[in-house]
Amino acid sequence: MRKFKEFIIEKLILLSGLTSIFFVVLIFLFLLKEGLSVFQIVTPCDFLFGKSWYPISEPAQLGILPLMMGSLIITLGATIISVPIGVACAVYIAEVAPSRIKEILKAGIELLAAIPSVVLGFIGMMTLVPWIKNVFHLPTGLTALSGSVMLAFMAMPTIVSIAEDALYSVPKSYKEGALALGATHWQTIYRIIVPAASSGILAAVMLGIGRVIGETMAVMMITGNAAVIPTSILQPVRTLTATIAAEMGEAVVGSEHYFALFAIGIVLFIISFIINVTSDLFLHRERK
Amino acid sequence: MISSLGKQKIAFFFLFLANLLVIVPVGLILLIIIQKGLPAMTWQFITDIPRQGMRTGGIFPAIIGTIYLVAGSILFALPIGLLAAIYLSEYAKDNVLTRMIKLAIVNLAGVPSVVYGLFGLVLFVSFCKFGASILAGSLTLGIMILPIIITTSREALESVPAMFREVSLSLGASKWQTIRHIVLPNAIPGIITGTILGIGRAAGETAPILFTVAAFYLPRLPKSIFDQAMALPYHLYVISTQVPNVEEKVRYGTALVLLILVLFVNLVAIVIRSQFRKKKKW
Amino acid sequence: MVNPVKNIKSDDVCNRNVPEKVSHGIKIDIHNLNIWFAENHALKNVSMQVFSHEILCAIGPANSGKTSFLRTINRLNSVLPNFKTTGAIVLDGQDITKMDVELLRKKVGMVFAMPSPLPLSVFDNVAYGARMSGIKNRNKLNAVVERSLQQAYLWQEIKDRLNESAFKLSGGQQQRLCIARTLAVEPDVILFDEPCSGLDPISTTKVEEAMLKLKESYTIILVTNNVKQAARVGNRTAFFLNGELIELDRTEKLFTAPSDQRTDGYIRGKFG
Numbered sequence: 001m002r003k004f005k006e007f008i009i010e011k012l013i014l015l016s017g018l019t020s021i022f023f024v025v026l027i028f029l030f031l032l033k034e035g036l037s038v039f040q041i042v043t044p045c046d047f048l049f050g051k052s053w054y055p056i057s058e059p060a061q062l063g064i065l066p067l068m069m070g071s072l073i074i075t076l077g078a079t080i081i082s083v084p085i086g087v088a089c090a091v092y093i094a095e096v097a098p099s100r101i102k103e104i105l106k107a108g109i110e111l112l113a114a115i116p117s118v119v120l121g122f123i124g125m126m127t128l129v130p131w132i133k134n135v136f137h138l139p140t141g142l143t144a145l146s147g148s149v150m151l152a153f154m155a156m157p158t159i160v161s162i163a164e165d166a167l168y169s170v171p172k173s174y175k176e177g178a179l180a181l182g183a184t185h186w187q188t189i190y191r192i193i194v195p196a197a198s199s200g201i202l203a204a205v206m207l208g209i210g211r212v213i214g215e216t217m218a219v220m221m222i223t224g225n226a227a228v229i230p231t232s233i234l235q236p237v238r239t240l241t242a243t244i245a246a247e248m249g250e251a252v253v254g255s256e257h258y259f260a261l262f263a264i265g266i267v268l269f270i271i272s273f274i275i276n277v278t279s280d281l282f283l284h285r286e287r288k
Numbered sequence: 289m290i291s292s293l294g295k296q297k298i299a300f301f302f303l304f305l306a307n308l309l310v311i312v313p314v315g316l317i318l319l320i321i322i323q324k325g326l327p328a329m330t331w332q333f334i335t336d337i338p339r340q341g342m343r344t345g346g347i348f349p350a351i352i353g354t355i356y357l358v359a360g361s362i363l364f365a366l367p368i369g370l371l372a373a374i375y376l377s378e379y380a381k382d383n384v385l386t387r388m389i390k391l392a393i394v395n396l397a398g399v400p401s402v403v404y405g406l407f408g409l410v411l412f413v414s415f416c417k418f419g420a421s422i423l424a425g426s427l428t429l430g431i432m433i434l435p436i437i438i439t440t441s442r443e444a445l446e447s448v449p450a451m452f453r454e455v456s457l458s459l460g461a462s463k464w465q466t467i468r469h470i471v472l473p474n475a476i477p478g479i480i481t482g483t484i485l486g487i488g489r490a491a492g493e494t495a496p497i498l499f500t501v502a503a504f505y506l507p508r509l510p511k512s513i514f515d516q517a518m519a520l521p522y523h524l525y526v527i528s529t530q531v532p533n534v535e536e537k538v539r540y541g542t543a544l545v546l547l548i549l550v551l552f553v554n555l556v557a558i559v560i561r562s563q564f565r566k567k568k569k570w
Numbered sequence: 571m572v573n574p575v576k577n578i579k580s581d582d583v584c585n586r587n588v589p590e591k592v593s594h595g596i597k598i599d600i601h602n603l604n605i606w607f608a609e610n611h612a613l614k615n616v617s618m619q620v621f622s623h624e625i626l627c628a629i630g631p632a633n634s635g636k637t638s639f640l641r642t643i644n645r646l647n648s649v650l651p652n653f654k655t656t657g658a659i660v661l662d663g664q665d666i667t668k669m670d671v672e673l674l675r676k677k678v679g680m681v682f683a684m685p686s687p688l689p690l691s692v693f694d695n696v697a698y699g700a701r702m703s704g705i706k707n708r709n710k711l712n713a714v715v716e717r718s719l720q721q722a723y724l725w726q727e728i729k730d731r732l733n734e735s736a737f738k739l740s741g742g743q744q745q746r747l748c749i750a751r752t753l754a755v756e757p758d759v760i761l762f763d764e765p766c767s768g769l770d771p772i773s774t775t776k777v778e779e780a781m782l783k784l785k786e787s788y789t790i791i792l793v794t795n796n797v798k799q800a801a802r803v804g805n806r807t808a809f810f811l812n813g814e815l816i817e818l819d820r821t822e823k824l825f826t827a828p829s830d831q832r833t834d835g836y837i838r839g840k841f842g
Contacts (some may be wrong), residue, residue, distance in 0.1 A: 006437025006462055006464040006465075009464055010379075010463075010464060012371060013374050013376060013378075013379060014341030014379065016367075016368050016370075016371030016374075016375060016443065017371070017372050017376060017389060018378070018389065019368055019374065019433070020389055020392040020393045020434065020438065021373055021388055021392040023396060023431050023434070024392045024396055024399075026407075027403070027413070030411055030415075031407065032405065034406075034410050036347075060300075060339045065541070067395075070465075076494075085306045085309055085406070088303045088306035088307075089303075089306050089310055090301055090322075092300070092303035092304060092306065092307050093307070096300055096304075099342055104371045108310070108315070109311075110309040110554070110558075111314055111318075111478060111554075112314045114492075114554045115317070115492075115547065115550070115551075116491075116493070116494070116521055116546060116550055117493075117494070118492070118522075119521075119524065120317070120542050121493070121525075121537065122524055122525075122528050122543050123317050123543070125528060125529075126320075126539075128537075146510065153313065179326045184292045184293060184295075186295060186296035186300065187296075188294060188359065189299075190299075207398070210398050213400070214398070214400030214402075215400075216400065216402040216494075216495040217494045217521075217525060218514075221525070221529055232541050241400055241402045241408050241479065241495075244401050244402050244405070244406065245405070245498055247411070248405070248452070248498070249498065249499065265403050265406040265407075266400070268400050268403050269399060269400075269403055269480075272400055272403075273393070273395055273398075273400055273486070276394050278393045280391060280394050291812060381651055383667045451686050452686075452688055452689070453649075453684070454649070455682065455686050455688055456688065456702075457646065457647055457675065458644060458675055458679065458752075459675065459679070459699035459751065459752070460675045460676035460699055460702060461671070461699070461702040462672055462673070462702075462756055469698075470688060471688075
């Protein structure tokens with residue numbers, strides 16, 4: 001009787017072990033099921049590189065290039081801001097900070113990670129957006145720049161914590177060797193420790209980018225949501241994620257608009273898949 | 289020429305500055321929300337339904353909705369996540385399947401939250417015919433927090449010394465008895481921490497519930513798990529972008545309630561974790 | 571199906587080691603045992619017999635395979651990945667790989683190198699094995715705990731501390747608690763894996779006294795790093811080197827007139 005019970009439990013455990021694979025596949029399949037229908041109306045090429053997104057005009061124009069450019073420009077901006085600052089934070093926390101300050105900094109960054117994105121979006125709307133409007137004398141502060149700044153901020157916990165882990169895992173002997181040869185602490189950090197942790201730091205940056213591309217609510221609240229190909233960072237833009245979030249509520253189930261939004265979901269899924277798989281490879285190289 | 293120690297000083301100064309660039313805004317954000325949100329904090333604000341198109345009244349249905357959603361998602365994700373963690377820590381061999389499971393977990397953690405929303409919409413709302421409901425939203429959030437629960441629980445299970453397992457087995461206990469009586473009890477604090485972090489995440493997410501449960505304006509409490517519900521994060525989004533002329537303090541007040549909820553939950557996790565570290569017996 | 575016991579009887583590799591003095595039956599019969607951890611061939615073609623109610627000591631330098639040998643007898647190595655074994659171990663006429671593994675481990679108890687209490691109270695530690703085999707009755711458990719602790723010479727010292735955490739006991743007490751815990755399962759054979767390596771001389775003496783007493787009712791295999799300990803308590807002693815069984819003989823014989831030069835070298839402290 002006990003053996004039988006244990007047999008059942010162990011099968012349940014195996015089954016649960018497989019659920020992650022099951023859900024990833026299920027998500028992808030359901031996205032495909034709904035999203036692929038859009039290619040009966042537009043070719044994949046026109047969908048990806050079409051320059052106008054007017055999903056409810058007649059006939060609907062379903063080109064997501066402006067949306068991809070919107071995501072791209074915001075991601076680029078956020079990366080440029082967050083990577084140097086994030087890596088610098090990680091280096092300081094892992095190598096320089098005295099233990100009390102380290103605890104405070106880590107707690108602060110954990111706190112940031114815990115703040116819901118809708119709260120950050122709200123705060124950005126109330127503070128950052130008017131500020132950017134005034135500084136650059138713009139008609140509106142809802143711009144790609146606001147989005148980039150906010151997202152750089154939101155990507156920080158991801159970048160800092162993973163880069164910090166990578167820096168910690170550099171063998172102590174490297175550091176001691178360099179110090180014994182008379183290098184200063186700073187020379188040791190930038191000549192030995194950071195290069196030795198480089199693939200882990202790269203993974204941190206990639207996961208940070210993944211976080212930025214996937215972010216939805218904050219972006220939707222502060223970038224202005226204009227589906228045009230941006231020519232400047234001070235213009236309103238609309239990202240892939242915000243498009244889905246903003247329009248799915250209005251799209252009629254089974255309409256081409258609805259299918260197109262799912263197709264955008266496929267694009268996002270594939271991007272995040274690529275980012276996660278490659279960063280995982282980097283992290284594994286780090287461990288070896 | 290600056291000496292190398294001089295260079296070090298400058299470099300460390302800039303590294304410190306980078307930290308300030310992150311930490312100071314975090315502090316400011318908290319400060320602003322608390323300062324501007326506190327005036328809205330009245331008993332009525334917490335316990336009343338929203339009135340006059342959400343411009344006055346309270347946020348009680350949104351708080352309750354969020355609690356239902358969080359409870360539902362944990363009810364779904366905790367058993368599966370815990371069993372999956374047990375599989376990875378106690379049963380999985382070092383092979384291709386395990387590698388794939390780990391990769392799937394990483395991917396699940398990285399899928400954009402709005403894509404979870406899409407998935408929940410087709411699978412739970414349409415395909416399973418749950419409609420936009422607490423059930424559909426809970427399941428969607430549950431899948432989203434699954435990787436958090438699996439990863440933290442697995443770490444907790446793996447930190448139980450291998451020696452305990454060997455001793456238990458050597459006394460004639462079966463593998464499951466060993467897990468049940470030795471490994472699990474000693475991993476519980478870590479599992480609770482993971483669960484609480486999952487709760488915090490589920491309470492704060494908006495995108496996954498946009499199309500699966502969230503009601504724009506529903507000034508009553510949900511009646512069953514097949515009912516729609518308001519939720520705090522979505523409510524904050526709605527009153528700050530969709531409804532004109534909402535008093536600033538109502539918006540900040542809502543943000544403050546959400547923030548307190550999420551940070552409190554995280555604080556509990558941190559306290560449990562540090563208590564556990566102090567008490568550790570081995 | 572070939573009966574492994576018959577095979578071994580026709581095999582005279584082991585027979586030369588049978589001392590006349592020990593007239594009890596064969597408890598464990600080991601035949602051509604090989605084990606591997608991944609590519610590492612940890613034990614090579616070991617054949618030997620263990621008799622009832624003897625203390626068989628296994629000595630040898632680090633990595634000689636003696637601990638791996640011990641952990642194969644209760645199949646504890648099987649939980650490790652990449653573990654492979656050939657040959658046969660026969661306990662009371664039964665091939666252990668064909669036995670129910672939980673039953674095997676109840677018949678063959680084990681005491682580990684370092685004191686290894688479970689993170690439970692003293693009482694729960696000793697009662698653990700009994701509880702896992704389904705005994706719930708509190709009186710029965712009380713009886714099992716008292717008997718086992720007495721057998722391990724620990725009862726008098728800690729009978730008032732049964733509800734304390736086992737980690738609060740001293741190192742020597744913890745190790746005797748582990749012995750009591752093993753006895754509580756009522757095994758036939760007890761495997762000791764360097765049980766005194768973490769203990770001071772006084773605790774070591776107490777554990778050795780316990781073992782000499784236990785010999786009367788149990789069969790004991792003792793792996794030890796301490797050659798003198800083998801000389802003090804062993805009926806017979808086996809010398810392992812690089813995964814091979816070099817020599818197995820009555821302890822006095824092995825220590826006074828070893829037949830292999832390498833044994834002589836080791837017990838005189840030339841290496842190891």
